[in-house]
Structures are given as structure tokens and as C-alpha cells.
Amino acid sequence: xxxxxxxxxxxxxxxxxxxxxxxxxxxxxxxxxxxxxxxxxxxxxxxxxxxxxxxxxxxxxxxxxxxxxxxxxxxxxxxxxxxxxxxxxxxxxxxxxxxxxxxxxxxxxxxxxxxxxxxxxxxxxxxxxxxxxxxxxxxxxxxxxxxxxxxxxxxxxxxxxxxxxxxxxxxxxxxxxxxxxxxxxxxxxxxxxxxxxxxxxxxxxxxxxxxxxxxxxxxxxxxxxxxxxxxxxxxxxxxxxxxxxxxxxxxxxxxxxxxxxxxxxxxxxxxxxxxxxxxxxxxxxxxxxxx
Amino acid sequence: xxxxxxxxxxxxxxxxxxxxxxxxxxxxxxxxxxxxxxxxxxxxxxxxxxxxxxxxxxxxxxxxxxxxxxxxxxxxxxxxxxxxxxxxxxxxxxxxxxxxxxxxxxxxxxxxxxxxxxxxxxxxxxxxxxxxxxxxxxxxxxxxxxxxxxxxxxxxxxxxxxxxxxxxxxxxxxxxxxxxxxxxxxxxxxxxxxxxxxxxxxxxxxxxxxxxxxxxxxxxxxxxxxxxxxxxxxxxxxxxxxxxxxxxxxxxxxxxxxxxxxxxxxxxxxxxxxxxxxxxxxxxx
Numbered sequence: 001x002x003x004x005x006x007x008x009x010x011x012x013x014x015x016x017x018x019x020x021x022x023x024x025x026x027x028x029x030x031x032x033x034x035x036x037x038x039x040x041x042x043x044x045x046x047x048x049x050x051x052x053x054x055x056x057x058x059x060x061x062x063x064x065x066x067x068x069x070x071x072x073x074x075x076x077x078x079x080x081x082x083x084x085x086x087x088x089x090x091x092x093x094x095x096x097x098x099x100x101x102x103x104x105x106x107x108x109x110x111x112x113x114x115x116x117x118x119x120x121x122x123x124x125x126x127x128x129x130x131x132x133x134x135x136x137x138x139x140x141x142x143x144x145x146x147x148x149x150x151x152x153x154x155x156x157x158x159x160x161x162x163x164x165x166x167x168x169x170x171x172x173x174x175x176x177x178x179x180x181x182x183x184x185x186x187x188x189x190x191x192x193x194x195x196x197x198x199x200x201x202x203x204x205x206x207x208x209x210x211x212x213x214x215x216x217x218x219x220x221x222x223x224x225x226x227x228x229x230x231x232x233x234x235x236x237x238x239x240x241x242x243x244x245x246x247x248x249x250x251x252x253x254x255x256x257x258x259x260x261x262x263x264x265x266x267x268x269x270x271x272x273x274x275x276x277x278x279x280x281x282x283x284x285x286x287x288x289x290x291x
Numbered sequence: 292x293x294x295x296x297x298x299x300x301x302x303x304x305x306x307x308x309x310x311x312x313x314x315x316x317x318x319x320x321x322x323x324x325x326x327x328x329x330x331x332x333x334x335x336x337x338x339x340x341x342x343x344x345x346x347x348x349x350x351x352x353x354x355x356x357x358x359x360x361x362x363x364x365x366x367x368x369x370x371x372x373x374x375x376x377x378x379x380x381x382x383x384x385x386x387x388x389x390x391x392x393x394x395x396x397x398x399x400x401x402x403x404x405x406x407x408x409x410x411x412x413x414x415x416x417x418x419x420x421x422x423x424x425x426x427x428x429x430x431x432x433x434x435x436x437x438x439x440x441x442x443x444x445x446x447x448x449x450x451x452x453x454x455x456x457x458x459x460x461x462x463x464x465x466x467x468x469x470x471x472x473x474x475x476x477x478x479x480x481x482x483x484x485x486x487x488x489x490x491x492x493x494x495x496x497x498x499x500x501x502x503x504x505x506x507x508x509x510x511x512x513x514x515x516x517x518x519x520x521x522x523x524x525x526x527x528x529x530x531x532x533x534x535x536x537x538x539x540x541x542x543x544x545x546x547x548x549x550x551x552x553x554x555x556x557x558x559x560x561x562x563x564x565x566x567x568x569x570x571x572x573x574x575x576x
Binding site: 004005008009011012013015016018019020022023025026029030033083084087088090091092095096104106107108110111113114115116117118120121122124125126152155156181183184185186188206209212213214215216219220240243244247248253261262265268269272273275276277280 | 295298299301302305306308309310312313315316317319320322323326327330373374375377378380381382385386395397398399400401402404405406407408409410411412413415416417420437440441444468469470494497498499500501504505507510527530531534535542545546549552553556557560564
């Protein structure tokens, strides 16, 4: 009896320990392949070279164009999702009836459940042709429509996390604001949003992290041309798209081209890892402010 | 106008803006679904569902893709379900509140934030190359299992946390061991919540294309897979492939395949929401 209890506990522990193995595995895989990449390409070239052409005859290995493409689509996505998401959070909290909140929240969550490849199709076949009517020199593949659609996808992430943060603000603060004759708008942006700012910042950081790692929307709609630009109207390439592009092709294992996807992968991992841990840190530091 | 009139006006204006923002996402979603249905539904017929892939858009079907998706769903469930629930049970019922538990928690939160394509790179190196599984269903299912493991663990823990202390105390008082208490009391009581979490995690896995492309799942597979070691494709990859082609006819195919994928996704989410509501109504501790 005693022994079987111990065995079961051991098995359960093993399952939990697998999560650590996964982390170790990710870091080991990315590091080991990247190290052998950096034996052939210097880290200085990787970080300072302004072109990324590993698949061409004249190979250049500068990660900057891919990082620029990633940040550009992310910036557009956040520029769409932050104002809309935060407004929804404030509106649902201070203005909307409880019934409406109950209906709208799950409906918004539907946006987050749609597979990203479907959003990519939408960006390419609906949003880009629509925007081309407004902006005639918009290319068929561009960062703008990929970013806008990605923004729509992450609206529920920002709205629901921010809404949680705002509704966690103590009632007394809200009532004090109303008691002094504030309107709902003044209460929201003068008291509630500042009081919930750490939670809102966390939601935005997590949204950025999500946008940086998003793959299929940009692979379909943003193009496959690494380009060091801040112009959202031309084709670009993100880190994730590059990994997909190489994976779709016939790149021999162990070749330098093959190793580039791990070098690109570790760059992506460093970005998202830093963002995620920044959000944990903020959450921990400011969480119990009002308890 | 006095100051307070202006403030009231601003307040009203923001209310209008709030309604606008709340519905713009939903309106876009609606336009999108209607657009897909109009474009894809004409192509959606029995032949489309049972035809093998073809270079001619009008003869191409999604048989290999949806069979591949079903295989992946079943295999991923078999791998991730016991692993995730066991880890969740350990962390909630057995783990002590010490530094190790804290580290595990941060680690799992971190894993949940790792982009799916990175899991693809992990799967490529470990499952495809080291374990020599190649671009097989098994390699794909293992990769997706690791991807959804954090979701299952977190939802399992939440479901278990909702079971009141008194149920465990009652069980212990009758002389049950720790595992007997977990197996006969805690798990049955939290099963609805656990199931909801697993279905949500699976609906995430069904839509994933990026990690499977990285491990080498192909866009073109001539036959439906018959063992877990066969090569495969899935609906999202088939959609990606068709969307990337310039011909209009393939875009129509993609739209039709998207309808099938969305039906599967919404079905899974619907079941999850239904189970959650049922659970919430039933359980009154």
C-alpha cells in the first residue's frame, strides 16, 4: 500500500518535472545549433550587418531586417489593439450594463479562438484589397494589413486582462471619485486606469510578446522579403516567417542555412522570454498594492 | 456652456466611442465569416471532403488534411491528457509550497508564453532528428502535446483548487490514503473543469500550423496516414498552401477548407463552454 502510494507520487512528480525538461530542451536545442552557427558567422556580423540573404548566392547574415519586420508588424498590431482593447475594458467596466458585459465578453473571446492561418487568409484576401483602394501604392504583401489583422486578434487579450485589472481596483476609489462629482469618463481615466496601470501594462506586454511570436498571419500576408525599413506599405519578413520559409523548402540538415533558423529562433526566444518575465516581475511587484 | 456641461459631453462622446470599439471587432468578425462563407460554400460538397489532393484546384479535396487533423487530435489527447493532469495533480495536491514549487510555477507560465514556432524547432531537433521519427504524425503530436501542456496543467490546477477542503478531510477521516482521496474524490469532483481545459487546449492545437510546418509536415501528402509513423498534413497547412498560390480557384478551396476548420474549432469551443456552464450550474459547494 505504502509502496504503491510512493510510486504514484513519483510518477506524478515526473509529469511535473517534464515541464522543466521542456524548458531545458528548448534552451539546449536553440543554443547548441546557434553556437555552431556562430562558429561560422561572427556575432558582430549577425547584429550589425544590414542585410539578411542566407538563401542567396551572396550570403549576408544580419538579423536586423528580420527584427525590424517583426517590430513593425508588432507595432501596427499594438497600435490597433491597445486603444480599442483599453476602451472596451473601460466601457465594459464603467458604462455597460452587467447583462451586456456578460454577452459581449464571450463574443470577444471568439476572436482569440480563430486559428491564425484563417486570419492570414483574411488579411491577404480582404484587408489588403480594401486598403489598396485607400492607399494606391500599398503592395500586395505588406506589414500594415498583417499588423491590423493581428491587432484585431489580440484585442480580447488586452481588453479582458485590462478589464480584470480595472475591476480589481477597490470600490472605495471609484466611489470617492463619483462623490467628488466626477463624470464616468473622469473617474475612468483620472482614477481607475491609473490605479490599474500595472495590470494594464502587463496585458500590453503579454500582447506584444504574442505579436512578436505570431507566425501564420505574417507568413501569409506580410511577405518574404527581409528589408530594413519602417515603411508598413512594402513587403517585409519577420523572424517567424523566415523560419517557416526555410522549413517549407529543401534545406539540407546541418548546413549553414539550416542553422540560421535556430539563430533566428533564439533571437525570437530572447525577445519573448524577456517580455514574459518583465510582465511577471511587474505583476509581482505591484500586485498587492491595494490589499 | 459651463465646464460641467463640457465634461458631460465628453462623457457621452466616450460612451459612443466605447460602443463603437466594442462592436468593431465583432463587426469585422462578422464581415469575415460572411466573406468566407460566400466564397467557400459553393466549393463545399461531398467530393471536396473525400477527394485526395490534386494539382488541379477543381479536383483537389481535403481528405488527407482532415484525416491528418483527426489523427493529430487523437494522438495529442492520448499524450497530453494524462501528462498534463498528472502534473496538475502533483502541483496542487502533492507539491509543497517551497522554492521548487515557485520555480515550477514560473517555468510553466514561461512555457505558456513561448511562441508556437519555437516548439516546432524543439520538435524538429528532439523528435524528428534525435528520436528519428521524421515528419510523422507521432512527431507532430508530441510537439503539439508539449505546446498545450501548460494550458492543461493550469486549467487542471484551477479545477482542483475549486474542490473544497472539506471533501478531502472527509475522505481522509474515513481512512483513505492520499492517492485514494485524489482518485475517488478530488478528480471526479473536478473532472468537468479539467475536461473543459483539455478541450480548449485541443481547439488551440487544431488550429496550429507553424510548429507542424517546422517539424516537416508536408503540404502535399498523396494518401491518408494509416499508422502514427506516417507522413501527414493537417487542415491549417493545407489552407496555408492554397492561400499562398496566386490562382483564384485555390483561394476558393482555401475558403472552403477554412469553413471546415472553423466548424471543428467552434464545435470544440462550444462543447467546452457547454461543459463549463453545466458544471457551474451543478456544483454548489
